[in-house]
Amino acid sequence: MVQNAVERSADKPESRQQGRLRSMAAAIVCISVVGFALSLTLPLLSLMLEARGVSDTWIGLNTAVAGVAALIVSPLTAGLARRFGTTRLIYLAILAGCVCLLLLAPAPFWLWFPLRFILSAAITILFVISEFWINAAAPDHKRGLVMGIYSTVLSMGFALGPAVLAIFGSASTVPLGIAIAAFLFAAVPVAFAGPLVPRVEGRANYRLLALLFVAPAATLAAFVYGSGESTMFTFMALWGIRGGLTESTAALLITMAGLGNMLSQIPIGLVADRANKTLALAVCGAFGFIGAALLPATVGTPWLVFTVIFFWGGMAAGLYTVGLTQLGARFSGADLAAANGLFVMLYAVGMLVGPGVGGIALDLWPLYGMPMVIATFFGIYAAFAFVRWWLAPPAASGRPIP
Known part of the structure; x- marks a missing residue:
């Protein structure tokens, strides 16, 4: 767990505290950047489909795939993290998100459904793992404060996405490029945290x-x-x-x-x-x-x-x-x-x-x-x-x- 990793990082209490802060900051930055990319891509993808002449009904059905992916993948994430390792799973999810965003623009519409599913599954995994990471790293007596900071920073990320779209417009390739770059950047704080990223060890006691x-x-x-x-x-x-x-x-x-x-x-x-x-x-x-x-x-x-x-x-x-x-x-x-x-x-x-x-x-x-x-x-x-x-x-x- 994070706490053990932090304690192994140094013997001094102040060093352990620095390790905990470093771990929490890395997790919050990682998921907030993903939140920014998500808030940018949600309206962007709808506008891209509308420019192709896709009907509102089909746009809605394609968007609904995201909810289906979240329902299927979220209960499986703990098992995936245990099997592949938390850090490796985060990197795989980031890579999958980037590849899907790169393929969406040239892909025919029918291919948007599996691509949207994989993209949403990757984002779901990142949210589940990051929130688990933040919760595990937060000290018991300040967990509410940490979660409040996380929610605030995440909200800021969500607010910035549509602003980028408003500045550049959906016809430009810049918003999609920024979304891909944001996904890639989310890997930086994970690498910065290093061994402080928590591991999911053993099986859950509850179904x-x-x-x-x-x-x-x-x-x-x-x-x-x-x-x-x-x-x-x-x-x-x-x-x-x-x-x-x-x-x-x-x-x-x-x-x-x-x-x-x-x-x-x-x-x-x-x-x-x-x-x-x-x-x-x-x-x-x-x-x-x-x-x-x-x-x-x-x-x-x-x-x-x-x-x-x-x-x-x-x-x-x-x-x-x-x-x-x-x-x-x-x-x-x-x-x-x-x-x-x-x-x-x-x-x-x-x-x-x-x-x-x-x-x-x-x-x-x-x-x-x-x-x-x-x-x-x-x-x-x-x-x-x-x-x-x-x-x-x-x-x-x-x-x-x-």
Whole structure:
């Protein structure tokens, strides 16, 4: 594990601390660069297909392959890391991503489906391994802070991708070249970390679905956030326009949600280090419910709806940060790697379920439908997490013993 590797790197406590910082920094930089490449390629590939004359239906089907790849590959990643070695698997995933991006431009459309699957599988592997790496390297008493920093830096990477596309345009070869270069650069911090990259040794003590019952609040947080975030980002601009906002104002709603995400994760992580994590998840879920439920009543006042969506974006994203923090506190070794795989898999399930239900609701009830779907997801989860916290033994829940 990372901790043992750090301890072997030097005998002095300050050297061990430097090794831990070096390991965490390498993992965060690696996955944040991949996140930047992902946020750049998602809209870029759609625009490339549209320029070829491919219909929206086929573009959507090709994009959906990414979700299928995440569902299939994420639960297999721990076993692959154990078989091939963590570092080697990261390098293989980076190489596969670069090759797929190089082949997409000249490839016929039918070949985009297997290429998109391999590309998405590679990105999924990088996310699962990197989050396992960060969790394993983080000290117990500062894991929430580390996860908050990770979420913040990752959000910045996601924000930069579309900006690059806006500057150069989809007709230029520059964005695709930058995406390939970003994938290659992700290997640099891995090499910098060297022996500090964690190994997955031994087999997990829990089967994949058993982890869902061992830590349901933490794992289900990924599903709820995945469904809410994907629904919000897919339909928020359309919802704003149907609520009477101009197109430019409606587009800013997504920006405000992203800003709330970036600015709130470190404070939420600090709270998670000091408070009961299940209770913190319940509070994040409750704010996600309240924010979504308030949207229809605030859409007529731009500054008010911006405020609501800003806080919604921050508190909703707290589910991801605190959920990962709780997994790191609960599991270690192969169990942690498997739990991170389940976490990413449930996030992918949420991304598939949320927009489907949200789109139907938006059609049936333009102003209230989509926010109510999101509020329902978060409300049910908040109630579940609060009950889990309340029924836990007093010492585990953080409540005083009566």
